Structures are given as structure tokens and as C-alpha cells.
Amino acid sequence: MVGFHGWKKLSVLAIFLLPNLIGFSIFILFPILGSFVISFTEWDLLSPPQFIGIDNYIQIIRDPGFYNALGNTLFFIIGYLPTVIIISLTIAILLNKSIKGRLFFRAAYFVPVVSSWVAVSLIWKWLFNPAYGIVNYVLSLVGITGPAWLHDPHYAMIAIIITSVWKDIGFLMVMFLAGLQNIPDTFYEAASIDGASSFRKLWNITIPLLAPTTFFVLIISLINSFQVFDQVMIMTGGGPAGTTTVLVQQIYNHAFRYYEMGYASAMSWFLFLIIFVITAFQLRMQKRWVDYGN
Amino acid sequence: MGIEQKKKRKRSDQMKFVKNIAFYVILILGAVIMIVPFLWMISTSLKTRGATMVMPPQLIPDNITFENYVQITEAFPVLQFLGNSIIVAVFTTIGQVVLCSMAAYAFARLEFRGRDMLFLLYLGTMMVPMQVTMTPQFILMSYFGWLDTYQGLIMPGVFSAFGTFLLRQFLLTIPKSLEEAAFIDGASHWRIYWQIMLPMAKPALATLTVFAFMQSWNNYLWPLIMVSQEKMMTLPLGLATLQGRWETNWNLMMAGVVISVIPVLAVYLFAQKYFIKGMTLSGLKE
Numbered sequence: 001m002v003g004f005h006g007w008k009k010l011s012v013l014a015i016f017l018l019p020n021l022i023g024f025s026i027f028i029l030f031p032i033l034g035s036f037v038i039s040f041t042e043w044d045l046l047s048p049p050q051f052i053g054i055d056n057y058i059q060i061i062r063d064p065g066f067y068n069a070l071g072n073t074l075f076f077i078i079g080y081l082p083t084v085i086i087i088s089l090t091i092a093i094l095l096n097k098s099i100k101g102r103l104f105f106r107a108a109y110f111v112p113v114v115s116s117w118v119a120v121s122l123i124w125k126w127l128f129n130p131a132y133g134i135v136n137y138v139l140s141l142v143g144i145t146g147p148a149w150l151h152d153p154h155y156a157m158i159a160i161i162i163t164s165v166w167k168d169i170g171f172l173m174v175m176f177l178a179g180l181q182n183i184p185d186t187f188y189e190a191a192s193i194d195g196a197s198s199f200r201k202l203w204n205i206t207i208p209l210l211a212p213t214t215f216f217v218l219i220i221s222l223i224n225s226f227q228v229f230d231q232v233m234i235m236t237g238g239g240p241a242g243t244t245t246v247l248v249q250q251i252y253n254h255a256f257r258y259y260e261m262g263y264a265s266a267m268s269w270f271l272f273l274i275i276f277v278i279t280a281f282q283l284r285m286q287k288r289w290v291d292y293g294n
Numbered sequence: 295m296g297i298e299q300k301k302k303r304k305r306s307d308q309m310k311f312v313k314n315i316a317f318y319v320i321l322i323l324g325a326v327i328m329i330v331p332f333l334w335m336i337s338t339s340l341k342t343r344g345a346t347m348v349m350p351p352q353l354i355p356d357n358i359t360f361e362n363y364v365q366i367t368e369a370f371p372v373l374q375f376l377g378n379s380i381i382v383a384v385f386t387t388i389g390q391v392v393l394c395s396m397a398a399y400a401f402a403r404l405e406f407r408g409r410d411m412l413f414l415l416y417l418g419t420m421m422v423p424m425q426v427t428m429t430p431q432f433i434l435m436s437y438f439g440w441l442d443t444y445q446g447l448i449m450p451g452v453f454s455a456f457g458t459f460l461l462r463q464f465l466l467t468i469p470k471s472l473e474e475a476a477f478i479d480g481a482s483h484w485r486i487y488w489q490i491m492l493p494m495a496k497p498a499l500a501t502l503t504v505f506a507f508m509q510s511w512n513n514y515l516w517p518l519i520m521v522s523q524e525k526m527m528t529l530p531l532g533l534a535t536l537q538g539r540w541e542t543n544w545n546l547m548m549a550g551v552v553i554s555v556i557p558v559l560a561v562y563l564f565a566q567k568y569f570i571k572g573m574t575l576s577g578l579k580e
Binding site: 013015016017020023024026027028029030031032034035038087090091094095097099104105106107109110111112113114115116118119122125126127129131132134137169170171174175178198227229230233234248251252255261264265268269271275279 | 425
């Protein structure tokens with residue numbers, strides 16, 4: 001490198017990198033390490049932490065509250081993931097055509113994405129109001145008596161899933177659109193010359209060539225949905241009767257309501273483990289996709 | 295062209311027409327479902343409490359009133375929340391863009407021992423969810439005496455591995471020849487960063503700016519942990535906290551929500567492409 005030696009080099013590095021590196025170490029790196037250490041202790045923040053080995057991790061396995069939260073989170077994922085992917089993929093495919101008002105539609109679908117979870121959750125809480133909400137009003141127009149949604153243990157999580165799908169469609173849609181734009185037109189032109197119907201084009205060109213994008217979107221959404229929290233906290237607070245309590249909420253409750261820092265940290269590392277496994281799987285599969293592309 | 299062929303073409307045109315209509319119907323229906331909740335939010339915020347409990351619901355209220363907006367700003371500290379949100383979001387965004395762009399310059403343009411390892415460490419932390427770091431971060435903040443303070447709300451959000459990564463990737467694409475010419479003319483690193491790199495990286499900087507602003511503006515979990523006094527609450531936290539008191543006053547609640555979504559929606563409308571880019575790139579870090 002030109003004009004870059006010794007002390008001068010160090011001082012340049014110090015100016016550019018050090019402010020970020022110091023903050024990164026204090027506010028990100030140190031807390032990560034700290035969390036790992038804390039997960040082997042019992043600590044209520046009042047008395048000094050006690051080292052208790054892997055007891056916190058053992059407690060996770062025995063904690064019915066944890067299994068309830070894990071089950072609810074999985075229920076959320078099973079309802080949310082396929083729905084949001086199918087809808088956003090459909091919208092993206094329709095918007096990828098040269099239709100009028102494309103930009104308007106894209107903007108409309110993206111508005112919920114830029115709004116906060118708090119705003120979206122409060123709006124939907126009002127829409128799901130059993131007596132005066134629009135959702136039950138619309139249902140009553142077609143002769144259905146709507147449930148009490150967020151107050152009904154059978155429907156509360158479904159209402160949260162609907163809200164989450166609604167908010168995230170736009171986010172997944174733009175990722176699908178980016179993937180669709182990468183499919184070369186020549187494939188479609190060749191298929192047109194061969195007289196392929198648009199359904200065949202969709203089935204034999206778009207879907208297979210979009211597979212890496214779909215896989216990527218699926219993984220990201222899966223990781224995000226394991227971290228579902230804001231909308232639950234605001235719409236139900238975990239109720240009714242614990243039917244919507246999710247993993248992150250358990251972590252939050254144990255840390256900031258019961259002041260069990262060790263146990264909360266151990267649970268957060270369990271969450272990390274899930275995310276780590278999913279990411280590792282993704283990286284492996286991605287290699288295979290790339291090979292496939294070649 | 296034979297008559298048969300003409301007929302065939304006509305039929306395929308008709309098919310296309312019908313199909314296009316079907317596409318539009320789906321898209322418009324979808325767009326309506328996306329937009330109606332927001333219209334309903336605005337409509338409710340302009341109603342009296344009694345009018346929110348009228349069946350069938352009125353999308354356009356008979357009596358439009360701005361009373362709710364007056365009431366939530368006078369009887370509740372909503373303007374204080376708004377001010378806190380602006381302070382936190384603005385300083386977090388500025389801090390993030392400045393510090394990330396400087397570190398990105400070091401990672402992309404300077405050569406030093408351990409650079410790639412260090413960068414890998416930054417990348418690695420992006421995989422660790424916020425839930426892992428939040429407990430020790432909270433403890434750290436309480437040791438610093440930063441609970442219920444602006445610095446406590448701002449500082450942890452300033453240091454972003456994602457932002458550093460995003461800008462570093464962009465700076466790598468800028469050709470080396472540009473800065474080499476400047477070096478020969480005797481320019482310092484600072485000048486190259488300031489006068490060559492930053493202007494060239496404008497699209498990436500804009501993307502990070504709107505993304506960081508949106509994230510900070512919409513953040514709920516961190517203020518929830520950090521803040522217990524009402525006067526330090528940001529809008530999302532304040533609204534979530536007030537909802538207990540406003541439970542049956544949906545007109546007040548929706549007026550508060552309108553105030554919280556308008557700023558970010560305004561920024562979105564002006565800088566749409568950067569939002570979309572930021573979200574697409576962010577992937578993992580929603």
C-alpha cells in the first residue's frame with residue numbers, strides 16, 4: 001500500500017477502526033461472552049452470581065413453561081411460514097409481469113413492512129375486537145359469527161399468525177421479486193417458441209429456477225419466526241391461559257420479571273442453537289444449489 | 295391469414311384478457327387488504343368514542359373530529375414520546391452511518407494483520423440473536439447507570455455489524471485506481487475517505503440511513519428493557535404501555551398509532567427504493 005508504514009499506519013487504523021471496534025467489543029462482543037458465562041450461574045442481580053454448572057440447561061429440559069412456549073412457537077411457525085410464503089410468492093409472480101400500476105402495488109404491499117410491530121399489532125388488535133372490529137363485521141356479512149379472537153384460547157394464536165402474515169408479505173415479496181428478476185428472459189422466449197403455456201412456464205421454469213431464492217426466504221423467515229415476540233407481547237401478552245406464550249417471551253419474563261439472569265441466558269443460548277443449526281443447514285444446502293447452477 | 299387462424303388468435307386474445315382481469319382482481323383485492331387496516335386506523339382516530347362502537351362500522355365517520363389528537367397530546371405525554379423517538383432514532387442513525395462507514399473503509403481499503411479474521415468475527419456476531427445479548431447489555435447499562443437515559447437507548451444501537459458489513463461490501467466494488475491516483479497527488483486517507491469513498495458510496499449510505507432509522511424508530515424490545523420512567527419512553531413503547539389505559543378508547547389509541555407511523559411512512563414514500571434495498575439486503579436482521 002502506498003505511503004502507509006509503521007506509526008502512521010497504526011494511527012490511520014486507530015482513527016478509522018478503533019471507535020467502531022471499541023463499541024463493538026463493549027456492546028456486542030462482551031455481552032455475547034457475558035451471556036455465555038452467565039448461563040452457568042444463578043444470578044438475581046441483587047446477590048453475587050453463583051456458579052452452578054449446567055443446572056440451568058438441565059432446568060430447561062424439565063421446565064413445562066419452556067415446552068409450552070416451544071410448542072406455541074412451533075404452532076406459530078407451522079401456521080405462519082407456509083401461508084406467508086405461498087401468498088408472497090404468488091403476489092411476486094403476478095407483479096413480475098409487465099402490468100399497469102406495478103409500482104403502486106409494490107408500494108402498497110410494502111407499507112406494513114416499514115410500520116412498527118407495535119403499530120401493526122395495535123391496529124390488528126382493534127380489527128380483531130370481538131364486538132366492534134371489522135374482522136367480525138366482515139364475517140357477519142357472510143353469515144359467520146366470529147370468535148372472540150385474542151380472548152379465545154383456540155383463536156388467539158391464529159389471530160397473531162394472520163397479523164404476522166399480513167405484515168411480512170411485502171418483505172418476502174421484494175426478496176422473491178429480486179430472485180425473479182435474475183431468471184433470464186431467454187428461457188421464457190425459448191419456451192414461447194416451443195409453444196409452452198404460461199402454466200407450463202411457471203411450473204417448469206419459474207418455480208425450479210426460483211428454488212434457491214425460495215429456500216433462502218424460507219430459512220430467513222424460519223429464523224425470524226423463532227424470534228417472534230413484539231406482536232405477541234402487545235396483542236395478548238402471552239394469554240389467554242398461556243396459549244400464545246412464545247420462546248422469546250419466556251426469555252424476557254425470566255430475565256426481566258423474575259430476575260433469573262442465568263436461566264434466561266441459558267434459554268437464549270438454546271434459541272441460538274436452533275438458529276445456528278438452521279444457518280449451518282442453509283450454508284450446506286446453498287453450496288449444493290450453487291453446484292446445481294453450474 | 296386463414297379464417298381459422300384468425301379465430302384462434304382471437305380466442306387466445308380473449309383468454310389473455312380474462313387472465314389479465316383475474317390477475318388484477320387478485321392484486322387489487324390483496325392491495326385492499328393491505329391498505330384498509332391503515333384507512334381504518336385513520337378513520338377511527340377521527341371518531342368520537344361513541345362512533346367507534348357503532349354497527350355497521352363507518353369507514354367515513356359522520357362527525358370528523360380532531361379532538362383525539364388534542365386529547366392524547368394534552369392528557370398523555372405523547373409529544374414527549376415523539377421527541378424521545380426522534381432523538382433516539384436520529385442519533386442512532388447518524389452514529390451508525392459514521393462509525394460503520396469508517397470501519398468499513400478500514401476493512402475494505404486498509405491492509406493490516408488479522409483484518410479478515412476480525413471481519414469474520416463481526417460477521418459471526420450477526421448470527422447471534424438479540425435475545426442472547428439483551429440480558430448482559432441490560433446489566434451493563436445498569437452498571438453504567440444508563441437505565442432510563444438517552445445514551446442507554448442510543449449507544450448499543452450505534453454499533454452494527456450489519457451496517458459495517460453492508461458498507462464494506464459496497465466499498466470493495468469501488469475501483470482501486472481512483473484512490474491510487476489521489477495517493478500519488480499526496481492525499482491522506484482521511485481525504486480519500488471523505489472526498490472519494492463517501493460520495494461514491496452514496497447509494498449504500500442512503501440504504502443504511504433509512505434502514506437504521508426505521509429499525510431504531512420501530513424498536514420495541516430494547517426500550518422495553520431499558521426504560522421504566524414514562525418520560526423516557528419512545529413512541530412504540532409509550533403506545534404499548536398506554537394501551538392498558540386506552541383499552542376501550544380505540545379512537546385515542548389509533549390517534550397515537552397514526553402519530554407513530556406517519557414519520558416513517560413519510561420517509562418511506564420519499565426513499566422507497568432504499569427501504570426496499572435495505573430490507574432485501576438485511577435478510578437475517580429484520
